[in-house]
Amino acid sequence: MIKLTKNQILSWTGGENNFKDYNPEIANVVTDSRKIQENDCYIAIKGENFDGNDFIEQAINNKASVILSNRQSSHKEVITVEDTVIALGNIAKKYLMQFDIKKLAVTGSSGKTTTKDMLYYVFNEHFSTHRTDGNYNNEIGLPLTALNIDKGYEAAIFEMGMSALGEIDYLAQLVRPNIAIITNIGSCHIEILKSQENIFKAKMEISNYLSNDDYLIVNGDDKYLTSLSENEYKFNLIKYGFSGECQLRASDYKAVDGQSEFWVTGMGINRRFTLPAIGLHNVSNALSAIAAGLIYKIPTEKIQAGLMKFQPSKLRMQILEKNNIKYINDSYNANPESMEAVITSFESYARGRRIAVLGDMLELGEFSVAAHEKIGILASEKFDLVFFIGSQMKHAFDNFNIDENTDKRKYHFIDNNIAIEEIKRIIKYGDTILLKGSRGMKLDEIFSALTDDNMEG
Structure with missing residues (x-):
């Protein structure tokens, strides 16, 4: 970031600050009060769990040179704006124009x-x-x-x-x-x-x-x-x-x-x-x-x-081999289209038993049942064994077809911890395991539990 000044921020945001002669340089812009360093501009944002305005004194103690808040303040560092998120956007817009x-x-x-x-x-x-x-x-x-x-x-x-x-x-x-x-x-x-x-x-x-x-x-x-x-x-x-x-x-x-x-x-x-x-x-x-x-x-x-040179971001088609088990961790997020695409391409990665840990696809509303049913049918064509995780994945579980003449198996769990214990018990050397689900299903925790521990097999 190139250095800005307080008066630039004041002009770009249309905020209020009566200390015109106070015009320090700004080295960085942060929204996390825990990361404030000297000469930073701290944007106080009200979130679901915390209100950044409650940390203004902490920001001053940490030597932030400028603070944006929607609260009136007598501190020379504070620029008062109506909406700090909009103010952040205005700063970024003007900054990019340079x-x-x-x-x-x-x-x-x-x-x-x-x-x-x-x-x-x-x-x-x-x-x-x-x-x-x-x-x-x-x-x-x-x-x-x-x-x-x-x-x-x-x-x-x-x-x-x-x-x-x-x-x-x-x-x-x-x-x-x-x-x-x-x-x-x-x-x-x-x-x-x-x-x-x-x-x-x-x-x-x-x-x-x-x-x-x-x-x-x-x-x-x-x-x-x-x-x-x-x-x-x-x-x-x-x-x-x-x-x-x-x-x-x-x-x-x-x-x-x-x-x-x-x-x-x-x-x-x-x-x-x-x-x-x-x-x-x-x-x-x-x-x-x-x-x-x-x-x-x-x-x-x-x-x-x-x-x-392409490398996927974390939790996106992250491939790890441990104890002769191949894990494909695509647990960052999921929707019907991305789930279908990954399942369809899985066989190109697979060796040994083809196993999947599939979590709910969230935010589908009235379309959820049909979408999960479709995934269950597709999964039955592509995998030998599937662990379905979550209430909506029960619809996929019910539509995972098992022929009596095959060794295909399916399991359904609501609780990740119970699922982890069962998965550990069943997987073995030579398996290939796909993990895919919406972020809220926290399948990355299952991935960590499976790969951080020493597997017995």
């Missing part, structure tokens, strides 16, 4: 974090690139990501999440990306948004601030995104996928030794790519990164080199 960098934004019901990471590795081969850290993709995390940019960067990749209409519009107007990417329109947050049509509308908000010279890159195999026509918009539209109608197309897919090999045609190229990840869904994500790289004239050799 840089002439390439800005890319990614959203989608699934695959957005993987796509963000692939974009980073591709662009970082040619440009000094910054990216969203972890899941900093909301109205607090994205501004903090922006404020970590400095003059050494030439490009920045922003992930944008949402759970309601209007949220991506807010993030997009802060960033105003040059390239926006939508990976797909799925069922995530359908409990709140009620329909995929509304999810489509919410995701399309990422294009609201694109200009004539900007690009929207979308998955041309998605039934909603494929309906988009460039004639309807002022910006440039690029579709990628496996369909012949896409400007950038993948074909001849093969899974070889834990990698994907595929041919890419369009946008002036015709060559084979290799990706260190399995599954058509990962190839689709890679296509969007290739398209973005081509727009910015990154040589295809560098695009390929970047893709080969």
Whole structure:
């Protein structure tokens, strides 16, 4: 972060502070009172469990040079604003305007974090690139990501999440990306948004601030995104996928030794790519990164080199072998589309018994029963043994078909701790185990319990 001053923050936020002569420099912006250091700007945000305004005295004692609060204060460090989250966004927006960098934004019901990471590795081969850290993709995390940019960067990749209409519009107007990417329109947050049509509308908000010279890159195999026509918009539209109608197309897919090999045609190229990840869904994500790289004239050799450096974020297709058991931990989150994609590609990773630990897919509302039933049927085709975790996964359990002539088995648990003990008892050397479920199901705790302990077998 380049240094700012108190009076810059005061001007950008429209806040109140009567100490005009007090104008210290700011080295960093933080929202966590436990991380405040000397010369930081502390943004006091009221959350579900804590009110950041209660830690203003602590921030002053820790030598924060500026504090944003929605409470009136006599301290010279405090700038009073109506809404500290909006103020944080305004600071980030003005801060970004100081840089002439390439800005890319990614959203989608699934695959957005993987796509963000692939974009980073591709662009970082040619440009000094910054990216969203972890899941900093909301109205607090994205501004903090922006404020970590400095003059050494030439490009920045922003992930944008949402759970309601209007949220991506807010993030997009802060960033105003040059390239926006939508990976797909799925069922995530359908409990709140009620329909995929509304999810489509919410995701399309990422294009609201694109200009004539900007690009929207979308998955041309998605039934909603494929309906988009460039004639309807002022910006440039690029579709990628496996369909012949896409400007950038993948074909001849093969899974070889834990990698994907595929041919890419369009946008002036015709060559084979290799990706260190399995599954058509990962190839689709890679296509969007290739398209973005081509727009910015990154040589295809560098695009390929970047893709080969790709490493997924934590809890996303994290592969670990321990005691001759192969674990594939994809427990960060789940929705019907991502669950189906991972289950379908699992056999490319598997050896020995094919085992899954599947947790509830949350926030599906009235669509939950049917979605879980479908997963149960698919799982019965792909796995030898499944541990279903959670109340909604009971519907999957009931639809996991077991033929009398097979050794397939299924189990259902509500409690993770009970599940852990049973899983430990049953798994053995040579197994391959997939863990996948919504974040709230805490399947990462099951993964840790299985991999941290010494297994007997």
